[in-house]
Amino acid sequence: MEMAYFIETIIKIVVVLLIFSALAGIGTYFERKVLAFMQRRLGPVNVGPFGLLQVAADGIKLFTKEDIVPTNVVSRVFKIAPVITAATAFMAAAAIPFLPSFTLFGYEVHPIVADINIGILYILGIMGVGLYGPLLAGMASANKFSLLSAARGAAVFISYEVITGLSILAPIMMVGSLSLIDFNQYQSSGITSWIVWSQPVAFVLFWIAAFAETGRTPFHLIANDHEIIDGFGTEYSGMRWGLFFIGEYANMFFISFVISILFLGGYGDGSFLGALGLLGKVAFFFFFFLWTRAAWPDVRPDQLMWLCWKVLMPIAVLNILITAIVMM
Amino acid sequence: MHIEHIDEHFNNRNVTELDSNYYLVGIEDYPSDNWGRFKRVVKRSLRGELFVGLWVVMREMIRFDIHTVQYPEEKMPIGPRYRAIHQMKRLWESDTERCIGCGLCEKICISNCIRIDTKLDVNSRKEVSEYSINLGRCIFCGYCAEVCPELAITHGGEYENASDQREHFTMYQDMLTPLDMMRAGTQVEFEGFGSITPHEDERVKKTPLAY
Numbered sequence: 001m002e003m004a005y006f007i008e009t010i011i012k013i014v015v016v017l018l019i020f021s022a023l024a025g026i027g028t029y030f031e032r033k034v035l036a037f038m039q040r041r042l043g044p045v046n047v048g049p050f051g052l053l054q055v056a057a058d059g060i061k062l063f064t065k066e067d068i069v070p071t072n073v074v075s076r077v078f079k080i081a082p083v084i085t086a087a088t089a090f091m092a093a094a095a096i097p098f099l100p101s102f103t104l105f106g107y108e109v110h111p112i113v114a115d116i117n118i119g120i121l122y123i124l125g126i127m128g129v130g131l132y133g134p135l136l137a138g139m140a141s142a143n144k145f146s147l148l149s150a151a152r153g154a155a156v157f158i159s160y161e162v163i164t165g166l167s168i169l170a171p172i173m174m175v176g177s178l179s180l181i182d183f184n185q186y187q188s189s190g191i192t193s194w195i196v197w198s199q200p201v202a203f204v205l206f207w208i209a210a211f212a213e214t215g216r217t218p219f220h221l222i223a224n225d226h227e228i229i230d231g232f233g234t235e236y237s238g239m240r241w242g243l244f245f246i247g248e249y250a251n252m253f254f255i256s257f258v259i260s261i262l263f264l265g266g267y268g269d270g271s272f273l274g275a276l277g278l279l280g281k282v283a284f285f286f287f288f289f290l291w292t293r294a295a296w297p298d299v300r301p302d303q304l305m306w307l308c309w310k311v312l313m314p315i316a317v318l319n320i321l322i323t324a325i326v327m328m
Numbered sequence: 329m330h331i332e333h334i335d336e337h338f339n340n341r342n343v344t345e346l347d348s349n350y351y352l353v354g355i356e357d358y359p360s361d362n363w364g365r366f367k368r369v370v371k372r373s374l375r376g377e378l379f380v381g382l383w384v385v386m387r388e389m390i391r392f393d394i395h396t397v398q399y400p401e402e403k404m405p406i407g408p409r410y411r412a413i414h415q416m417k418r419l420w421e422s423d424t425e426r427c428i429g430c431g432l433c434e435k436i437c438i439s440n441c442i443r444i445d446t447k448l449d450v451n452s453r454k455e456v457s458e459y460s461i462n463l464g465r466c467i468f469c470g471y472c473a474e475v476c477p478e479l480a481i482t483h484g485g486e487y488e489n490a491s492d493q494r495e496h497f498t499m500y501q502d503m504l505t506p507l508d509m510m511r512a513g514t515q516v517e518f519e520g521f522g523s524i525t526p527h528e529d530e531r532v533k534k535t536p537l538a539y
Contacts, residue, residue: 038385042396295381311369 012113016093024249025055031290038294065238070142073235077140081232082240085133085247089254092126095119096257097181099278100270112181119180120172123258124164127213131157133247134222138232149231152301153222159308160212160219166316167205170323171195171262180258184266196263201319203263205312210255212304214248217293221301256285406485408519411468414461415484415518416504423510426480429454433472433481441465442472459500463489473518482518 029044029052036043044051069075096119097112116122131153138150172178174195175186187193196203212219223231230236233244260266260281268274299307359365397404406412417426429446445458473482505515 034389037389037392037394040388040393040395042394042398045398291382291385294385296378 008109009113012111013094016098016113017090020090020093020250020253021246023253024246025059027249027252027286028058028245029055030286031293034287034290035294038291059242062239062242067240068237070235072142074140074142077136078235079240081133081137081140082236082243082247083133084136085130086243086250087247088126088130088133089247089250092123092130093250093254095122095180096254097184097261097266098257099275100267102275115179115181118178120168120178120183120258120262123180123254124161124168127251127255128157128161130247130251133244134232137236137244138222141232141235143235145228146232146234148228149222149224149234152228153232156212156219156221156301156304159305160209163205163308163312163316164209164213166313166320167202167209168262169316170202170320171199173320173323173327174198180261180266184261184268187265188269190268191265194263194265199263199319199323201315203259205316205319206262207259208312210259211289211292212308214251214255214289216252216289218296218299219304220293220298221304224298252286252289253282256282256289259285406487410485410487411470411473411483412487413463413484413489414466414472414503415482416459416500417480417482417515417517418505418507418510420510420515423507425456425504426478427456427459428478428480429456430477432475432477436471436475438469438471439465439467456500461498461503463498479518484516484518 032054033043033051035041044054047053047057069078094113095116097110097115099111101108101110103109134153135150138146138148138153141147171183175183177183183195187195211217215222223233228234233241236244257278260278264281265277266274267278359368418424419426429444431444431446434442434444441462441464443458443460443462444456446454447457449455468483470483476482509515
């Protein structure tokens with residue numbers, strides 16, 4: 001029994017790792033296509049049918065590129081930083097139930113690596129650790145733009161993490177558990193039981209914070225191309241840079257899963273339709289990340305901090321208070 | 329004012345015209361007190377401009393009005409006055425080279441990229457023995473084509489001059505119109521700098537032989 005559990009967990013980890021590494025690549029393809037269509041362009045068309053193999057071409061390029069470690073960088077920190085970003089992104093995935101449990105060859109599979117009772121806390125904590133990637137990369141790079149990016153990252157991080165934590169406190173109070181499976185069970189009796197209807201404010205706040213968490217466009221501050229080149233990634237080349245990229249896109253997918261499960265009912269009653277529904281919701285949230293990138297401008301770091309501390313945090317605290325009063 | 333006679337359509341870029349589509353954007357004064365600032369924040373937050381942006385890009389995605397020119401397969405038409413790789417023309421009547429070796433192009437070339445050498449041929453006529461254009465130096469200003477009295481050197485439309493060496497384009501024999509093109513009558517006259525205007529024949533006077 002022990003051995004079977006061990007092997008099952010290893011297989012799950014490998015499957016999640018492989019699927020989401022591949023999805024990160026395909027995510028870049030969709031990002032390019034969606035952005036291109038929204039800007040009246042075609043996007044990648046030449047490699048493979050509809051440019052689908054562009055992902056493979058980019059992967060080959062990244063893997064075979066020369067690995068440059070510039071002079072004056074703090075070599076060890078510089079080398080470990082991209083691994084932190086990618087690894088923490090995938091570690092956070094351990095507590096996410098990707099699909100309802102199903103039976104495969106007479107063996108019941110739970111598509112969650114570890115159903116721990118502090119799921120959300122774990123996910124948020126590991127995603128918070130993920131900030132060390134950009135932070136260490138920026139500080140080790142011996143590049144002023146990278147350093148600026150690291151400083152921005154640290155300053156902005158404190159602001160949005162407050163919102164993330166406070167906004168989901170109210171749903172946690174309602175559900176009474178930190179496990180994402182419990183969250184799913186709480187909302188499993190149809191659309192009307194979704195937390196988004198009872199906690200719309202928390203939903204919007206968490207969604208906004210998710211943009212800051214993944215560093216997507218309205219809050220694309222720590223790697224803002226038109227201000228600080230590629231920020232912490234400026235000095236990186238080849239697969240080291242690619243790890244940052246995979247981490248970013250995997251993070252987008254995982255946070256989409258988290259929002260869908262926390263607020264939009266997850267996989268519902270666990271039927272096949274419910275599983276499809278979860279994937280649909282995740283697809284929508286991922287698409288929304290790309291959509292906003294085409295539509296919206298970036299804010300300045302001070303504007304983001306102003307927004308987080310002076311607008312969103314009071315709203316989040318009020319939301320918790322009102323929820324608590326209503327629950328009493 | 330004979331503007332009506334110009335067939336070509338020009339865009340009206342005159343901002344002051346009454347019928348133009350330009351208008352001044354109304355910009356309110358910045359609020360000076362805190363209440364005004366608060367009202368501005370609320371107004372900006374609730375006016376839904378973010379959703380307008382989302383709708384605009386979504387509309388363009390659905391409309392799928394792609395403007396991409398897929399370059400190697402599709403090419404934009406270039407203007408007749410485009411100044412790309414030089415061409416040496418031949419006379420329509422005799423298929424001989426138009427260049428008389430006057431050396432004006434060499435003189436006027438501001439980047440010193442044209443070298444010309446001449447000699448007398450068997451009929452004691454001046455003949456071009458060496459003609460080279462260093463395309464590494466050429467800035468495609470078009471002075472050579474403009475100054476050429478015989479319309480011999482002109483610019484062509486061949487702009488795809490990426491090569492191992494730019495010299496691949498500079499051989500005199502390559503710039504010269506091939507003879508089979510002359511026989512087919514497909515030599516293209518250049519309409520850019522220095523070319524003759526249309527209906528030039530009607531304006532040319534007969535050579536006055538009276539003197």
